[in-house]
Amino acid sequence: ADIEDSELPMNFETEFGTLIIGTRGDDRYEKVPFIIDPGGDDKYINCGGAIGLIGNSGGISFIIDLAGDDFYSSEEIVSVASGLFGAALIFDFEGDDVYRSSHYSIGSGYLGFGYLKDFQGDDVYKGGIFSLGAGNFGIGILLDREGNDFYYTCLLYTSDAADEED
Numbered sequence: 001a002d003i004e005d006s007e008l009p010m011n012f013e014t015e016f017g018t019l020i021i022g023t024r025g026d027d028r029y030e031k032v033p034f035i036i037d038p039g040g041d042d043k044y045i046n047c048g049g050a051i052g053l054i055g056n057s058g059g060i061s062f063i064i065d066l067a068g069d070d071f072y073s074s075e076e077i078v079s080v081a082s083g084l085f086g087a088a089l090i091f092d093f094e095g096d097d098v099y100r101s102s103h104y105s106i107g108s109g110y111l112g113f114g115y116l117k118d119f120q121g122d123d124v125y126k127g128g129i130f131s132l133g134a135g136n137f138g139i140g141i142l143l144d145r146e147g148n149d150f151y152y153t154c155l156l157y158t159s160d161a162a163d164e165e166d
Helices: 160-164
Strands: 010-014 017-021 028-030 034-037 043-045 049-051 060-065 071-074 082-084 087-092 098-101 108-110 113-118 124-127 134-136 139-144 150-153
Touching: 049 060, 049 087
Parallel strands: 017 034, 028 043, 034 060, 043 071, 049 082, 060 087, 071 098, 082 108, 087 113, 098 124, 108 134, 113 139, 124 150
Antiparallel strands: 010 017, 082 087, 082 113, 108 113, 108 139, 134 139
16 A cells, blocks of 8 residues: 555654654654655654663664655764664665764664665765774674765764754
């Protein structure tokens, strides 16, 4: 059965946390463990991390974004496709995206599993210590299939507004 645009967004409560199916427009998500977004230039704030021992998502998290120029941002550690005693996955299918996060982020696994796969677009990756496909007693994968991409690590940030203009 097809879902009509007028039915979106849709929220589902699970025993592991909220699942949101977003709209085709520009959406903003904050601290949501499970997201499926069909399109639009979306903002993901403190999303996409999984902490197994103390997290409220059962140690799992995923984001599936089908289209749009998206902005993933977090000042928290273990965020943006990163797992600590857990597993976190992000699949972004198209668009010129920005991934900006603190430490232990952007496809990192620390005693866990973090996986970020970006299929296409000219993307920017900015992470702190132990970021951008790093694993420590775990598995961290950052896989970008195509595009003219930029990778920065071990940087400190002070303003979301300044980074959004990149």
